Amino acid sequence: MKSAGLMALARRSSLPVDGLLAAAVFVVTLGPGQVTSRAELVLLQVALVAPLVWRRRAPVPVFCAIAVTAAVQWMLGVQLPADVSLLVALYTVAARSTWRWTAAAGVTLEVGALLAAARWAPPGQFPFTAAALTALVAAALTTGLWARDRRAYVLSLEHDRERRARLAVAEERARMTRDLHDIVTHNLSVMVALADSAAYVRERAPDRAAAAVDQIADTGRQALADMRRALGEAAEPLHPAPGIAQLDGLAGGMRAAGLPTRLEVTGDPAAIPAAAQLTVYRLAQEALTNVLRHAPGATAEVRLAMTPRYATVEITNDAPTSRAPRAATGRGLAGMRERAALYGGTFEAGPLPGGGWRVAARLDLTGGLAGRGAA
Numbered sequence: 001m002k003s004a005g006l007m008a009l010a011r012r013s014s015l016p017v018d019g020l021l022a023a024a025v026f027v028v029t030l031g032p033g034q035v036t037s038r039a040e041l042v043l044l045q046v047a048l049v050a051p052l053v054w055r056r057r058a059p060v061p062v063f064c065a066i067a068v069t070a071a072v073q074w075m076l077g078v079q080l081p082a083d084v085s086l087l088v089a090l091y092t093v094a095a096r097s098t099w100r101w102t103a104a105a106g107v108t109l110e111v112g113a114l115l116a117a118a119r120w121a122p123p124g125q126f127p128f129t130a131a132a133l134t135a136l137v138a139a140a141l142t143t144g145l146w147a148r149d150r151r152a153y154v155l156s157l158e159h160d161r162e163r164r165a166r167l168a169v170a171e172e173r174a175r176m177t178r179d180l181h182d183i184v185t186h187n188l189s190v191m192v193a194l195a196d197s198a199a200y201v202r203e204r205a206p207d208r209a210a211a212a213v214d215q216i217a218d219t220g221r222q223a224l225a226d227m228r229r230a231l232g233e234a235a236e237p238l239h240p241a242p243g244i245a246q247l248d249g250l251a252g253g254m255r256a257a258g259l260p261t262r263l264e265v266t267g268d269p270a271a272i273p274a275a276a277q278l279t280v281y282r283l284a285q286e287a288l289t290n291v292l293r294h295a296p297g298a299t300a301e302v303r304l305a306m307t308p309r310y311a312t313v314e315i316t317n318d319a320p321t322s323r324a325p326r327a328a329t330g331r332g333l334a335g336m337r338e339r340a341a342l343y344g345g346t347f348e349a350g351p352l353p354g355g356g357w358r359v360a361a362r363l364d365l366t367g368g369l370a371g372r373g374a375a
Helices: 001-029 039-056 060-074 081-096 101-120 126-201 206-228 244-256 274-294 332-342 367-372
Strands: 261-266 298-307 310-317 346-351 358-363
Touching: 039 060, 039 081, 060 081, 060 101, 081 101, 081 126, 101 126, 126 206, 126 244, 126 274, 126 332, 206 244, 244 261, 244 274, 244 298, 261 346, 274 298, 274 310, 274 358, 332 346, 332 358
Parallel strands: 261 298
Antiparallel strands: 298 310, 310 358, 346 358
């Protein structure tokens, strides 16, 4: 869209610019003597120069109009300085038209140059005159072709810039989709589990029911904060993105929702970039949410191992295979795979031999997104 706008602006501004060019060519080439003494020759010179006003809008018709006028001039046996407009027209055809029209215009002008040299060259000077005119034709043609290539190169850069901008927008939308999916799915699953628990113990243990309701409210507020952060509306210092330090709270929330969860962390979280920590958190969050939704009564374990180069997170549960989460459950596993791929990592999900389900991802902290960020 941007390049189209620039091209439209260029078309609108070409008319006055080319009008000034035509006027300049006319004034510079309008010499004394017979040209100024005969009105018909002045009109002929105007006919040679005036079409240049539209040279960029219609390069081939302009060249043809000037060439016809030059042929009339040749038949009249008159030399006019405004013949230089033929070179300008050839340059424009070479710069803006197809190869076929460029070749036709070049051959036409070269034939005209040889005819002009044969008619007006001083005695014995035809070879030198023809060579000089041929050099001018070649210069106009070569310069036009160079301008064509340069223009195509600039347009390709503009198109590439637009393509990269569209790609960045698409990537940002995909990131927001993944984040919103994880946030909404996790928090709603926890809230539903807490609501079911509160309803179940409402008569026998009112205090536990009240605590579950309070936690539902807290989970809802956390979901709103996470959604605002994902949409770029929350201030970073007030609402930092979750990371490895928040895994303990995630496990606690799962336990409160009815999923016994064990957390094991080895390594130094301080060495892990904030973006990678968010990825680890989202991977664990999505995997545990799948267990909570699809494997009631199971227990889960989260193991995170960190080294200066890799962060490996593994989430397992002991649900029977018939109740274990499947790869076809929504977009969750696909989103986790995409998150791992951003770090040039690996992702696996599947049943365990003795029953249960395993989700594992390894993030390369020196390549992928981390490597680009460090660069």
